[in-house]
Amino acid sequence: MPQHEHKLVSFPGGAKAQPGSRPRDPRIDAFRGLALVMIFVDHVPGNPYEYLTIRNFAHSDAAEAFFIMSGLAAALAYSSRLAPEARAEHGLMNGVLPMWKRSWTLYLAHILMTVWAIGIFAAGAGVYNLPELLETINLRQVFSNTGEALFGIGALTHQLGYVNILPAYSVLLFFAPAMLLLGLWKPKALLWTALGVWMAAGLWRLNLPNFPNPGGWFFNPISWELLFAIGMLTGLAMRRGERFVPVSRPLFWASAGYCVLVLAWKFIPEIGAVINHQMARLYQAGIPFHLTTHDKTFVALPRLLNILALAYVLSCLPAVTRLSAGKLAAPLRLLGQQGLLVFCTGTIVALMFQVIMAGNPLSTWMGWGLPPLGIVIMLVVAWMGQSRKPVRREAQAAGGIVAAAGQRRVS
Numbered sequence: 001m002p003q004h005e006h007k008l009v010s011f012p013g014g015a016k017a018q019p020g021s022r023p024r025d026p027r028i029d030a031f032r033g034l035a036l037v038m039i040f041v042d043h044v045p046g047n048p049y050e051y052l053t054i055r056n057f058a059h060s061d062a063a064e065a066f067f068i069m070s071g072l073a074a075a076l077a078y079s080s081r082l083a084p085e086a087r088a089e090h091g092l093m094n095g096v097l098p099m100w101k102r103s104w105t106l107y108l109a110h111i112l113m114t115v116w117a118i119g120i121f122a123a124g125a126g127v128y129n130l131p132e133l134l135e136t137i138n139l140r141q142v143f144s145n146t147g148e149a150l151f152g153i154g155a156l157t158h159q160l161g162y163v164n165i166l167p168a169y170s171v172l173l174f175f176a177p178a179m180l181l182l183g184l185w186k187p188k189a190l191l192w193t194a195l196g197v198w199m200a201a202g203l204w205r206l207n208l209p210n211f212p213n214p215g216g217w218f219f220n221p222i223s224w225e226l227l228f229a230i231g232m233l234t235g236l237a238m239r240r241g242e243r244f245v246p247v248s249r250p251l252f253w254a255s256a257g258y259c260v261l262v263l264a265w266k267f268i269p270e271i272g273a274v275i276n277h278q279m280a281r282l283y284q285a286g287i288p289f290h291l292t293t294h295d296k297t298f299v300a301l302p303r304l305l306n307i308l309a310l311a312y313v314l315s316c317l318p319a320v321t322r323l324s325a326g327k328l329a330a331p332l333r334l335l336g337q338q339g340l341l342v343f344c345t346g347t348i349v350a351l352m353f354q355v356i357m358a359g360n361p362l363s364t365w366m367g368w369g370l371p372p373l374g375i376v377i378m379l380v381v382a383w384m385g386q387s388r389k390p391v392r393r394e395a396q397a398a399g400g401i402v403a404a405a406g407q408r409r410v411s
Contacts, residue, residue, distance in 0.1 A: 025238075028076075029336030030324035031314075032069045036335050036342050038062035040374060043162045043350035046357060047367035058262055059294055060307035063165060067224050068311065070169055071231025072238075073339075074099070074176050075183070079236055082180050096177040106170035107156070109340060113163045113347050114153055118142055120351045128359025137161035137351075141212055148212040157211040159218065162354075163347060168219035171208075172228045179229060183236050187244075194229035197222060202290030202298045216297070223290075223298045230308070245312060252316050255309035262306050331379055338382040345381045349374045 038053040039062045055061035080086060081095030117137065125133040134143050137160045141149040152158025156167045183190040200206060201223045207216025230244075237244040245251070264271045283292040290298040314320050323329060335342045353370045357363035 025321070026325040026329065026333060027314075027321060028069065028072065029333040030329045031065065031332075031336070032073075032339055033332030033335030033337075033342075035062040035065045035069065036339065036346060036378070037332070037375060039066065039165075039343070040346035040350055040378065041371055043347065044353045044357070044367075044371055044374070046363065047371045049371050057266070058259070058306045058310065059265075060303045060310070063219070063296075064227055064299070064303065064307040065311075066165065067169070067172075067227040068231040068234070068307065070172075071228035071233075072235040073231075074173060074228075075180065075232040075235025076239065078176070079180050079184060079239060082177065082184060084184075095180075099173055099176045103170045103173040103176075106166050106173065106340070109344050110156070110163070110166040110170065111153070113166070113344055114160055116348050117160050117163050117351050120348070120355055124355030124359060128355070130359055133355065133358060137163075138213070145212055152211050155211070157209050158213065159210075162351060164218050166343075168217065168221040168224050171221040172225055175225075176228075176232070179225075179232055180236075183229075183232055187233055187236060190229055191233060194226045198226040198299065202288050202300075205298075207297070218297055220297045220299075226299060226304070227307070243315075245315075247316060252313065255312045258305060258309045259313060262302075334382045334386060335378060338385040341385045342378050342382050346374065346378050349377055 038055075041047065041049045042053055042055065042062065044050070050056075053062065054065070078095060078099050081090070081098065082092075086095065118139065121133045121136065121139055122143075125131050134140070138158070139160065141152070141158060149158050156170075159167060179190060179194075182193065201220065205216075206222045207220045208222070210216050234244045265275055266272060279292045283289060289295065289300075291301045293300045294302055296303065324333070353366075353374060357366050357370070360366060
């Protein structure tokens with residue numbers, strides 16, 4: 001456990017800074033890049049690398065980390081415009097509109113990926129003579145109930161498998177101004193409100209509609225808002241040069257102990273059977289399901305505690321910061337700095353690889369070769385996006401709008 005608390009910040013945040021300064025902590029980009037790589041690998045089922053991603057060693061997976069870091073990035077990028085002095089000088093909408101614009105960008109990116117997904121699987125069904133591809137990833141409604149499915153795609157109520165993270169992120173970013181205003185005013189009020197909404201969603205199964213299918217969204221924003229809010233609170237604390245959760249030796253070891261327990265839970269059948277049996281008994285006794293299961297849609301308690309415990313442990317290890325800033329982590333940082341571009345690229349490439357592997361008898365060998373190729377493609381796209389940043393900044397400075405705002409977009 002580190003002894004110098006003043007050097008530590010909340011994961012995945014930045015280095016200790018004076019209020020008003022915004023040094024870029026390498027962990028933000030490195031861990032966001034790592035999450036993007038793991039999401040990509042998990043989106044190519046049947047490859048051997050998927051056994052190395054976080055979901056095999058924890059109840060949570062890269063999606064939980066993605067939402068925490070998205071909330072953190074939103075707080076760092078937009079909270080200064082919503083500070084009282086900024087609102088007094090420039091007005092409330094000067095802080096709200098950039099977030100709504102970004103939410104719209106995420107919506108458009110989602111629609112683009114959905115169209116590509118439909119095209120990729122439709123082409124694969126014809127090229128490989130595999131009509132069953134038209135029944136996968138929730139495509140059946142698109143081809144058998146086209147009118148209602150197309151309406152659902154535009155309204156975000158019909159989402160395809162592997163292309164369903166951005167809608168929740170877009171919705172949360174739309175409500176982010178209210179969350180940030182509350183967090184700037186009373187951080188604890190934001191935390192308790194987010195906890196209350198998460199609890200209510202689990203108690204009453206609150207979710208957004210999934211028309212024309214029954215049920216609700218796989219990434220239920222009414223539940224996932226808790227992770228987004230925790231990320232926001234971490235980012236707001238970072239802007240003040242503080243930690244959202246103070247360094248505590250007992251809390252560190254409790255968090256590390258829970259992570260070890262989860263490993264035993266997953267890898268030692270006897271231990272897993274006992275814990276699962278006790279959780280089932282609690283559920284039968286009337287304890288809400290999102291406290292006694294591993295449900296992902298409602299961010300069940302074991303998943304929630306696991307990602308928070310892991311985040312806290314990592315935040316307390318100075319070696320993590322050094323590794324994140326090192327040369328070996330440079331590719332991950334590059335991916336993290338171009339988050340949306342890399343995510344969209346990785347998703348489309350992963351869907352293409354799924355179809356290729358489904359229609360190719362050499363899919364076993366492709367499982368070894370295609371994921372590394374996909375990561376290389378993501379790195380090339382990230383490098384191309386990064387290389388255009390100076391050009392964009394120069395154009396923005398000429399126009400004066402973005403330059404005057406000094407606003408950094410969330411990737």
